[in-house]
Amino acid sequence: MTETFFVGVDIGTGSARAALVDLKGKVLKQCVKPIQTWNPERDYYEQSSEDIWSAVCHCVKEVTKETTKESIKAISFDATCSLVILGENGESLTVSRTGKSEQNIILWMDHRAHAEATLINATKHELLQYVGGQVSLEMEIPKLLWLKKNLQSTWSKVWRAFDLPDFLTWRSTGVDTRSLCSVVCKWNYDAMNMRWSADFLKQIGLDDLCANDFEIIGQRICEPGSAVGAGLTAQAAKELSLLPGTIVGTSLIDAHAGALGMFGCRAALEASDKPLEAALENLQGKLALICGTSTCHMSLTREPCLAHGVWGPYRGAILPNYYLNEGGQSAAGILLDFIVKTHTKYADIQAKLGKNEHIYQYLNNLLEKMRLERGYDDICFLTNELHVWPDFHGNRSPIADPNLRGMISGLNMNADEESLALLYLAFVQALAYGTRHIIDNLVEKYKRVPYSSMLFCGGLAKNSVYVQAHADICQLAAVIPDEQEMVLVGAAMLGACAANVYGNLEATSKEMGGTGVLLKPKKSTADYHNRKYRVFLQMLEDQRKYKQIMEK
Structure with a gap:
């Protein structure tokens, strides 16, 4: 055969x-x-x-x-x-x-x-x-x-x-x-x-x-x-x-293929996770993040949802009988690269990395070491005094303002490896707060169906600190597919559907989406992130005030 x-x-x-x-x-x-x-x-x-x-x-x-x-x-x-x-x-x-x-x-x-x-x-x-x-x-x-x-x-x-x-x-x-x-x-x-x-x-x-x-x-x-x-x-x-x-x-489109590949992915659940099972099966509750140079945030609804600063609703853009909403961040992976590579300690760290060791893994390990030394329960608390607005390349969603700029509050004169690790973590968190801003805009302001989970693919999906920060800050379960190349899988699904192997595209996505690892949000950090999120939103208002002052 x-x-x-x-x-x-x-x-x-x-x-x-x-x-x-x-x-x-x-x-x-x-x-x-x-x-x-x-x-x-x-x-x-x-x-x-x-x-x-x-x-x-x-x-x-x-x-x-x-x-x-x-x-x-x-x-x-x-x-x-x-x-x-x-x-x-x-x-x-x-x-x-x-x-x-x-x-x-x-x-x-x-x-x-x-x-x-x-x-x-x-x-x-x-x-x-x-x-x-x-x-x-x-x-x-x-x-x-x-x-x-x-x-x-x-x-x-x-x-x-x-x-x-x-x-x-x-x-x-x-x-x-x-x-x-x-x-x-x-x-x-x-x-x-x-x-x-x-x-x-x-x-x-x-x-x-x-x-x-x-x-x-x-x-x-x-x-x-x-x-x-x-x-x-x-x-x-x-x-x-x-x-x-x-x-x-x-x-x-490439990001949309990644979303298609992930929408059918099932999380490998333990007995204690069973209450999540039904929610994770509902396509309307999933937010797919295709994370690379930029990040695309994609979600489906049965009914159209119009929202400022979020593209769509696009009828049938990925799956028939569903409307697509698409948010995004113009700079994500490229932003982290910029912050890390322009720091004075970047060259020193690169020089001592092993052949297969990546600088982000080095920084993640350093953050864990710093957490232990300072007696914190989680690395997130290390950025208590360091806050970031991440729109160095303008804001795609939900503000849709290409003229917004980045902001950092809490800088000092330290230039050691720990200062780089803290700055990197603060930017990772800021990207996650940006995702929460998109979610809140859709769910609270525009009454979109609430989200139950996030799905991650792309280069940043391989960074556990990035994914866990999103889970904790958005208080949503995160699923990372076992198959890392979900954009290629999504492309292959289109051919499988055309060949009528599994029937329609939704059925094809479920049959070929595979399984993934589930990361649950930590409740213990929720209050801390809520307060930092308030600072995040305040930084936007402050930037607008500065512009008003200068325009006068």
């Missing part, structure tokens, strides 16, 4: 990855290949669709070379929400005045479209209520408006504008479809009425996109996990070293 495998492909900011995944969601083999990014001007970040496709082909060949082609039942993709511009016959078109034609992708983190986002937000169009009240300059419509206003030589030749996940689906099947996830979350598609809004596009000056029934931005919108066309074309199959006709599932 032929074995059954799926291939999940994930395109992150700096690399392409592919994984061979089995029927139960276990990653058997994976391959990573860097992709190139150009930075031709300040705040401009560009990539190449052909460079990315070449990396995809390399990775897929590598993970499938020891299996039979017949055993690969499906392949699917997730990717960053970056804008791909193509001319006739799929040729690459340059996206900047100084770039070359192969640089045809405006990366998600590109911030060139600030003026265009401001113009769009000034319209107060009703569609903006689904992006927390204002469109982000990282989304695709402001970037398309920038192209029209600043690069007519490219704009006049545009044949198709794709989100990167949809480009990969098109490149592999030859069929021009768009994922509901991409267009709803990043293109201001009207998911409530399942249509493009000609009124919106005309009002902001992009009436060109309405031509020929919106063919440039997509006429056929598909649910994630639905099969695309007749599968791999002969050409794509040759390039990927797979069989023509291999099923291709409709894509997801």
